[in-house]
Amino acid sequence: GPLRQSSSEASEAMPPPTFCPECQMQRLMIWRNERSLYKRKDESGKDIISIFSPDKPFKVHGKDYWWSDAWDQLDYGKEYDFSRPFFVQFKELLERVPLEPLFNKNAVRSDYCNHTEDMKDCYLSFASIWNENVSYSKGAMKSKDSFDIFFCNKNELTYENTGCEECYRVFFSKHSYSCRDSAFLMDCRGCQNCFGCVNLRNKSYYIFNVPYAKEEYFEKIKEFNLGSFESLQKIKSQFAELCEKQPYRYAHITNSPNSTGEILDNCKNCKWCFDMVDNVEDCKYVGNGGFNLKDVYSSYGAGEGELMYQTIDTGLGTSKFFSVVVSRNGRNVSYAMSSYGSSNTFGCVSLRNKEYCILNKQYAKEEYEKLLPRIIEHMNAMPYVDRKGKIYKYGEFFPPEISPFAYNETIAQEYFPLTKEEALNKGYKWKDPETRQYIITMTYDKIPDDINNVDDSILKEVIECQHNQKCNQQCTQAYRIIPDELSFYKRMNLALPRLCPNCRHYERLSQKNPMKLWHRKCQCAGKISRTSNAETRTTYSNTVNHSHGAEHCPNEFETSYAPERPEIVYCEQCYNSEVA
Numbered sequence: 001g002p003l004r005q006s007s008s009e010a011s012e013a014m015p016p017p018t019f020c021p022e023c024q025m026q027r028l029m030i031w032r033n034e035r036s037l038y039k040r041k042d043e044s045g046k047d048i049i050s051i052f053s054p055d056k057p058f059k060v061h062g063k064d065y066w067w068s069d070a071w072d073q074l075d076y077g078k079e080y081d082f083s084r085p086f087f088v089q090f091k092e093l094l095e096r097v098p099l100e101p102l103f104n105k106n107a108v109r110s111d112y113c114n115h116t117e118d119m120k121d122c123y124l125s126f127a128s129i130w131n132e133n134v135s136y137s138k139g140a141m142k143s144k145d146s147f148d149i150f151f152c153n154k155n156e157l158t159y160e161n162t163g164c165e166e167c168y169r170v171f172f173s174k175h176s177y178s179c180r181d182s183a184f185l186m187d188c189r190g191c192q193n194c195f196g197c198v199n200l201r202n203k204s205y206y207i208f209n210v211p212y213a214k215e216e217y218f219e220k221i222k223e224f225n226l227g228s229f230e231s232l233q234k235i236k237s238q239f240a241e242l243c244e245k246q247p248y249r250y251a252h253i254t255n256s257p258n259s260t261g262e263i264l265d266n267c268k269n270c271k272w273c274f275d276m277v278d279n280v281e282d283c284k285y286v287g288n289g290g291f292n293l294k295d296v297y298s299s300y301g302a303g304e305g306e307l308m309y310q311t312i313d314t315g316l317g318t319s320k321f322f323s324v325v326v327s328r329n330g331r332n333v334s335y336a337m338s339s340y341g342s343s344n345t346f347g348c349v350s351l352r353n354k355e356y357c358i359l360n361k362q363y364a365k366e367e368y369e370k371l372l373p374r375i376i377e378h379m380n381a382m383p384y385v386d387r388k389g390k391i392y393k394y395g396e397f398f399p400p401e402i403s404p405f406a407y408n409e410t411i412a413q414e415y416f417p418l419t420k421e422e423a424l425n426k427g428y429k430w431k432d433p434e435t436r437q438y439i440i441t442m443t444y445d446k447i448p449d450d451i452n453n454v455d456d457s458i459l460k461e462v463i464e465c466q467h468n469q470k471c472n473q474q475c476t477q478a479y480r481i482i483p484d485e486l487s488f489y490k491r492m493n494l495a496l497p498r499l500c501p502n503c504r505h506y507e508r509l510s511q512k513n514p515m516k517l518w519h520r521k522c523q524c525a526g527k528i529s530r531t532s533n534a535e536t537r538t539t540y541s542n543t544v545n546h547s548h549g550a551e552h553c554p555n556e557f558e559t560s561y562a563p564e565r566p567e568i569v570y571c572e573q574c575y576n577s578e579v580a
Contacts, residue, residue, distance in 0.1 A: 077360030406431035473506035
């Protein structure tokens with residue numbers, strides 16, 4: 001395992017995992033509810049917004065009270081019981097200690113955000129950090145005045161972008177960097193005033209990869225009205241056709257030696273990692289993180305820390321974290337949920353600034369160091385056995401069945417989607433959609449086609465989602481347009497959406513490659529390349545001679561594009577030959 005701890009920390013090296021990496025990630029994600037928000041009462045009876053639905057047996061404090069010194073988390077502690085499995089005792093503690101309603105630290109007028117930090121004037125944004133006026137987004141970092149963006153860094157005045165960085169006034173684009181005043185870009189760099197373009201570098205005044213004079217470009221661009229929903233659908237279709245005919249780089253990896261995965265920027269020695277940026281080293285099976293991250297294995301949402309194993313949403317000054325959910329600033333923490341500024345703890349919930357605690361009970365340093373090895377030995381001698389007969393000893397992450405969330409409330413449903421029947425057969429919990437109390441006042445087909453024909457009266461409407469819960473996308477059935485959103489659409493001349501925020505999120509997610517790699521060969525076959533999909537038989541003619549000449553490129557690689565997919569996938573050298 002990646003962690004080796006002294007006797008005062010955990011008494012022995014981590015045992016090797018017994019689940020494959022994909023199943024490990026799925027089990028981690030079952031503990032991360034990002035988007036399912038509920039109205040409920042806190043422990044004082046006040047109305048709050050929480051990720052813990054009111055039908056669950058959990059106590060929840062209001063955010064301000066939870067973070068205050070008015071209550072002591074140690075009041076809920078109990079001595080370890082060597083007659084029962086550890087995970088049984090942890091489940092009881094989880095239901096006994098009041099939880100924080102949302103994982104939303106340093107939020108300024110951003111009450112409807114979760115798994116976020118340092119957010120200002122944001123709404124329904126998740127898994128994001130350091131943003132201002134960003135709504136309906138996930139994985140947004142250091143961005144401003146943007147809507148519906150997905151894993152984007154340093155974006156401003158952007159809309160419906162995925163995997164874009166340092167973009168300004170760019171819409172409907174993917175994997176593009178340092179671009180501005182453009183729309184419908186795919187894998188473009190340093191482009192300005194481009195529309196519907198793929199694989200361009202440092203270009204201006206291009207439309208569907210065709211160059212135009214500056215005056216001609218602006219005259220031609222008037223034909224594409226993004227403010228019309230009907231026109232927008234036609235443009236999307238035309239852009240998709242162009243993308244199908246272009247080569248794809250095997251992976252979006254930049255300045256990341258000896259690394260495999262997808263969307264890696266400034267990483268080193270990282271294997272099977274996804275969506276990782278800014279000084280990441282020696283990590284494996286990690287997703288959605290970065291920022292000075294080192295020596296991390298099998299984690300999701302990790303940043304600014306080191307030596308972490310099987311963690312969810314951890315970092316900002318952490319070291320030696322094992323099986324931890326949502327924790328910050330600490331050292332030597334194992335089997336914890338909501339740990340902030342605490343060190344040398346085991347099996348604790350909602351601890352802040354504590355040390356040498358087990359099951360929320362305080363111990364002297366010497367007592368703690370004597371008791372911990374006995375507990376680890378007990379976890380192996382009396383393991384937890386779930387309803388399906390799976391055995392959980394020391395070294396395993398929390399069993400899914402003691403998670404506070406149903407499977408379809410979590411991001412496990414996003415990355416490893418299951419039907420209700422499939423989830424229940426695997427022993428996971430499932431939550432049926434709640435009955436909505438609102439009355440739909442406008443069906444999606446009654447929305448004016450052009451944004452210029454929309455007035456402020458739309459803000460009063462409860463609009464039917466086009467999916468109307470006839471999907472597997474956590475559809476909310478209806479949605480509203482908020483004032484800042486409408487102002488943005490009008491300012492940018494963008495058509496109103498016809499889907500609720502959850503369904504829009506899933507539509508973006510469907511365009512993202514899975515957190516999985518396949519070993520493949522470059523599909524550059526000399527002058528003409530062909531996909532392995534016999535049904536589409538898409539071809540692309542190279543524009544220049546490659547180093548391998550007329551022969552098939554010999555390069556092989558690890559890629560998140562599955563072999564049966566229709567994209568033409570090139571190695572780094574062949575791809576750069578075509579786009580440089």
